[in-house]
Amino acid sequence: MHLNAFLMPAGHHDAAWRHPSSGADRATDVAYYQDLARTAERGRLDSVFFADGVAIRPAPAANVAGGLEPLTLLAALAVVTSRVGLIATASTTFYEPYTLARAFASLDHISGGRAGWNIVTSGTEAEARNFNRDTHLDHAVRYQRAAEFVDVANALWESWEPDAIVFDRDAGVYADPSKIHDVGHTGEHFRVRGPLNVPRSPQGRPLLVQAGSSEDGRAFAARHAEAIFTAQQTLADGQAFYRDVKARAARHGRDPRILPGICPVLGSTEEEAHRLSESLTELQVLDYGLEQLSGMLNVDLSGYPLDGPLPDVLPSEDEINGNKSRFTLVARLARREKLTIRQIIARLGGGRGHRVFAGTPEQVADELEEWHRLGAADGFNIMPPVLPTGLEDFVDHVVPLLQKRGLFRHEYESTTLRGHYGLD
Amino acid sequence: MHLNAFLMPAGHHDAAWRHPSSGADRATDVAYYQDLARTAERGRLDSVFFADGVAIRPAPAANVAGGLEPLTLLAALAVVTSRVGLIATASTTFYEPYTLARAFASLDHISGGRAGWNIVTSGTEAEARNFNRDTHLDHAVRYQRAAEFVDVANALWESWEPDAIVFDRDAGVYADPSKIHDVGHTGEHFRVRGPLNVPRSPQGRPLLVQAGSSEDGRAFAARHAEAIFTAQQTLADGQAFYRDVKARAARHGRDPRILPGICPVLGSTEEEAHRLSESLTELQVLDYGLEQLSGMLNVDLSGYPLDGPLPDVLPSEDEINGNKSRFTLVARLARREKLTIRQIIARLGGGRGHRVFAGTPEQVADELEEWHRLGAADGFNIMPPVLPTGLEDFVDHVVPLLQKRGLFRHEYESTTLRGHYGLD
Numbered sequence: 001m002h003l004n005a006f007l008m009p010a011g012h013h014d015a016a017w018r019h020p021s022s023g024a025d026r027a028t029d030v031a032y033y034q035d036l037a038r039t040a041e042r043g044r045l046d047s048v049f050f051a052d053g054v055a056i057r058p059a060p061a062a063n064v065a066g067g068l069e070p071l072t073l074l075a076a077l078a079v080v081t082s083r084v085g086l087i088a089t090a091s092t093t094f095y096e097p098y099t100l101a102r103a104f105a106s107l108d109h110i111s112g113g114r115a116g117w118n119i120v121t122s123g124t125e126a127e128a129r130n131f132n133r134d135t136h137l138d139h140a141v142r143y144q145r146a147a148e149f150v151d152v153a154n155a156l157w158e159s160w161e162p163d164a165i166v167f168d169r170d171a172g173v174y175a176d177p178s179k180i181h182d183v184g185h186t187g188e189h190f191r192v193r194g195p196l197n198v199p200r201s202p203q204g205r206p207l208l209v210q211a212g213s214s215e216d217g218r219a220f221a222a223r224h225a226e227a228i229f230t231a232q233q234t235l236a237d238g239q240a241f242y243r244d245v246k247a248r249a250a251r252h253g254r255d256p257r258i259l260p261g262i263c264p265v266l267g268s269t270e271e272e273a274h275r276l277s278e279s280l281t282e283l284q285v286l287d288y289g290l291e292q293l294s295g296m297l298n299v300d301l302s303g304y305p306l307d308g309p310l311p312d313v314l315p316s317e318d319e320i321n322g323n324k325s326r327f328t329l330v331a332r333l334a335r336r337e338k339l340t341i342r343q344i345i346a347r348l349g350g351g352r353g354h355r356v357f358a359g360t361p362e363q364v365a366d367e368l369e370e371w372h373r374l375g376a377a378d379g380f381n382i383m384p385p386v387l388p389t390g391l392e393d394f395v396d397h398v399v400p401l402l403q404k405r406g407l408f409r410h411e412y413e414s415t416t417l418r419g420h421y422g423l424d
Numbered sequence: 425m426h427l428n429a430f431l432m433p434a435g436h437h438d439a440a441w442r443h444p445s446s447g448a449d450r451a452t453d454v455a456y457y458q459d460l461a462r463t464a465e466r467g468r469l470d471s472v473f474f475a476d477g478v479a480i481r482p483a484p485a486a487n488v489a490g491g492l493e494p495l496t497l498l499a500a501l502a503v504v505t506s507r508v509g510l511i512a513t514a515s516t517t518f519y520e521p522y523t524l525a526r527a528f529a530s531l532d533h534i535s536g537g538r539a540g541w542n543i544v545t546s547g548t549e550a551e552a553r554n555f556n557r558d559t560h561l562d563h564a565v566r567y568q569r570a571a572e573f574v575d576v577a578n579a580l581w582e583s584w585e586p587d588a589i590v591f592d593r594d595a596g597v598y599a600d601p602s603k604i605h606d607v608g609h610t611g612e613h614f615r616v617r618g619p620l621n622v623p624r625s626p627q628g629r630p631l632l633v634q635a636g637s638s639e640d641g642r643a644f645a646a647r648h649a650e651a652i653f654t655a656q657q658t659l660a661d662g663q664a665f666y667r668d669v670k671a672r673a674a675r676h677g678r679d680p681r682i683l684p685g686i687c688p689v690l691g692s693t694e695e696e697a698h699r700l701s702e703s704l705t706e707l708q709v710l711d712y713g714l715e716q717l718s719g720m721l722n723v724d725l726s727g728y729p730l731d732g733p734l735p736d737v738l739p740s741e742d743e744i745n746g747n748k749s750r751f752t753l754v755a756r757l758a759r760r761e762k763l764t765i766r767q768i769i770a771r772l773g774g775g776r777g778h779r780v781f782a783g784t785p786e787q788v789a790d791e792l793e794e795w796h797r798l799g800a801a802d803g804f805n806i807m808p809p810v811l812p813t814g815l816e817d818f819v820d821h822v823v824p825l826l827q828k829r830g831l832f833r834h835e836y837e838s839t840t841l842r843g844h845y846g847l848d
Binding site for chain 1: 441442444448449451452453454458477478479480481484485486487488489490491492493495496497499500502503504518519520522523526527529530531533534550553554555556557558584588591593594596597598599600601604614615616617618619620621622623625707709
């Protein structure tokens with residue numbers, strides 16, 4: 001079983017920042033994130049991961065807004081850890097391939113082969129407006145650009161052969177130019193000559209991670225991703241997604257690791273876990289939740305009664321140019337469980353669409369084991385509701401159970417991120 | 425007096441990588457750079473600095489090619505040092521302002537207020553060809569874009585007022601949105617709405633450094649730069665540059681620090697210093713030197729006799745679209761001292777156009793004191809011929825002399841880079 005810790009300042013519950021045990025007041029403090037990474041490494045987790053966007057989130061009034069840029073942050077975490085993988089999100093829509101390939105190659109050197117790239121295409125207009133555009137690129141065009149971007153990045157990472165550096169001081173030969181290759185890419189979106197100006201890194205290239213679950217996203221993941229983060233609310237949905245993506249990838253001769261997200265609300269008793277869950281719900285700022293939900297559904301919900309249902313008419317997924325799969329997940333959840341707007345806000349508060357599970361360490365371990373055994377997961381994207389405490393609890397109380405059951409490593413068996421995930 | 429250590433893998437002499445004491449074999453080893461930064465901090469230097477380009481240098485066969493990307497590298501140095509400033513070069517031609525402003529704000533947080541940005545416009549076609557272009561932008565257009573870029577970046581760094589984060593857990597108020605401002609920039613080169621998604625950093629913005637000495641470069645430096653690196657071969661040239669740029673800046677009510685480069689070739693005796701100098705010249709790969717010189721002068725010198733002069737007809741500075749001021753400096757040096765091509769290659773080998781001075785620590789301290797006293801320098805960009813030894817020698821043997829003479833700090837008196845340079 002593979003485990004990734006999804007890190008953020010306060011935790012994954014949208015009210016976590018108000019909880020006294022959260023580190024929300026340390027959102028720009030590198031030492032805070034270093035502690036989190038060391039905790040993950042103490043638990044022998046495969047990796048830590050930071051999401052990212054290139055605009056401020058819409059409601060800074062009522063939740064942590066702003067933080068550190070993931071690539072610089074991970075470089076600072078790399079040098080205080082030795083094994084845990086380091087995954088940064090970066091956008092193919094708003095970076096240039098040469099710049100990003102270089103930063104990841106550098107991070108891979110700095111970390112000794114522990115860099116991973118969560119590939120996103122960026123879905124909001126707020127982001128587009130920070131990059132010379134009024135509207136953001138169409139969903140399909142973003143994925144076309146992403147595919148070409150990854151091709152160029154891969155070519156750049158391959159541009160130095162492993163033995164390109166000769167380093168013969170006596171003969172005055174530093175490198176063999178015949179082993180450092182131009183890329184010579186000319187495509188729809190990019191023209192890049194290469195070679196990269198960073199020598200080949202320990203992993204060759206970062207682990208490629210992806211989290212899009214729309215049709216475009218799945219097709220992309222099948223071709224490129226080595227690890228896939230996904231939001232799945234039920235075991236049946238998780239199994240269906242797993243089967244579908246594994247089959248698509250197999251057609252390309254590939255076998256990516258699939259990691260559904262889970263927000264484990266831990267307590268030493270069931271009652272304690274539910275108390276934590278309820279106390280977080282009570283801390284939710286409803287206006288914030290309403291704004292987030294309106295954004296996900298592309299509908300202004302501010303005129304609707306909180307204790308009534310969602311409006312009858314929602315947009316169709318085709319009309320969503322942001323996170324299509326998250327839209328569908330929320331709409332289905334609301335319909336299936338006949339939730340009021342207030343109840344949806346409470347449910348989404350925990351994991352923004354990811355599964356929330358409250359229970360004892362034993363019960364959480366059971367859940368993970370079941371999904372793993374029944375073909376819904378190769379591992380999990382662990383999204384603690386409150387940080388740092390939720391990660392500490394997971395590492396100290398859930399990981400030992402998974403180890404005892406023979407489901408999770410006792411010690412790292414590799415030095416690279418790709419090695420942790422059992423990939424070449 | 426202010427001192428910056430200009431770091432690179434092997435050292436500033438172009439044959440340094442062949443010298444047995446250089447760290448050229450550790451070009452992608454973060455621990456090597458961490459040691460260099462700690463050495464600079466031990467010497468109480470104001471800052472360390474990395475140059476940068478976004479293409480591989482043209483002749484990987486005969487010199488260190490490739491290395492780490494400066495922003496990720498400096499983040500990794502920030503967390504093992506506590507005082508020394510950290511200056512990264514980044515290009516206004518090939519970055520987007522939002523991306524770069526964010527990375528520097530992040531580095532400034534990670535370092536506790538020690539980030540600096542050496543603003544370059546990028547001058548080679550090899551770089552343009554990695555970024556969707558066949559030719560690079562015209563010199564003047566690059567500077568126009570740079571000026572707009574810096575305006576946007578400054579606005580983004582200003583977008584969070586110092587007290588924007590309220591952090592009232594009880595009331596559920598994270599930030600005061602009225603203190604987080606849109607930038608709303610619409611210009612010739614960029615449209616950026618903002619605000620930045622990194623809260624205001626300890627310095628507010630990184631120290632702005634610049635090194636262009638052409639007409640466009642001086643005008644830009646006068647308006648924007650807080651510290652200026654420059655290559656000056658003679659005291660008279662240094663004084664003229666200093667007077668000119670200080671006067672231009674004064675017209676904008678500004679007083680940047682001016683730091684000419686010097687490559688100090690140190691020996692415990694004069695003879696030992698000259699022996700080191702000669703041994704480095706002997707290690708030069710002539711083909712490499714010829715290619716570098718041809719590039720600087722925009723003339724193919726491969727057909728000319730090495731022991732003859734430069735060709736009579738060189739391009740004029742107007743025809744140079746790369747580093748204009750370096751072209752003029754080399755052309756003048758060759759003419760003034762009637763140097764053969766071989767002699768120019770030997771002279772440029774030490775500092776690529778920066779002043780090279782071989783002598784004892786006492787003699788180097790005398791030189792620095794003279795330039796400082798006679799109005800040519802507020803400090804120096806120290807470019808050791810061989811690293812790490814040249815920096816260790818400078819810190820252990822020259823810095824104590826400068827301290828004894830009352831020219832240089834004994835202890836840091838500030839925690840920020842801007843503070844070290846005596847700026848607000």
